[in-house]
Amino acid sequence: MEKSLSIGFSQVTKSKEVRSFLKSAQNASDQQIQSLSKILKGDNLPVPMSWESEVTISQDSPFSDKLMLYHIGFLLQSSQSYHGAGLASAMRIDLVTVYEKIILKNLMITKEWFNLMTKNKWLEQPPLAPDRKRIAKDK
Structure with missing residues (x-):
């Protein structure tokens, strides 16, 4: 879904x-799809159909x-959770390797997303923990 939305949104x-x-x-989504599809094909399992054919040719933005970007960011964060769960429960070394690569690539893309969101002032600063050292010095 992330790949299809990235195509349409772009x-x-x-x-x-x-x-x-x-x-x-x-591109990152496509690499992930290819990596996981290769494993499915290698085990003679069906590869799910992609949704790219559902993307229209419209160039008028409804959003x-x-x-x-918020939507893509949500999908990135969700996929990190799913891939992390997959990594934690994987019993095959080939899956562990693929999940690790996917998670690392997603972290790099998420960093790009965060930088773009903060540059455009579309993302607020998250709540921070109190600076206990500064507070202790003030007394």
């Missing part, structure tokens, strides 16, 4: 930076760039 975004990020997210 067609309609107004920002070149957002389009570039979406294309890199699309803001901010909303589209």
Whole structure:
């Protein structure tokens, strides 16, 4: 789903930076799909059908760039959880290796996402823990 949305969103975004990020997210998703498909094919299992054919050719954006990036960010975070669960429960070394590569690549893409979101002031600073050392010095 992330790949299909990245394709569709990259067609309609107004920002070149957002389009570039979406294309890199699309490439990362495609690499993940290829890695996992190779394992399924190797075990004579069916590979699920992709959704890229469902993406229209529209270039009119129904959403803001901010909303589209929030959605992609949510999918990135969700996939990290799923891949982490897969890594923790994998009993095959080939799956462990693939999951580790996917998680690392997702972390790099998520860092790009975070940088883009903060640069455009679309993401607020998360709550921080109190600085106990500074507080202790003030008394």
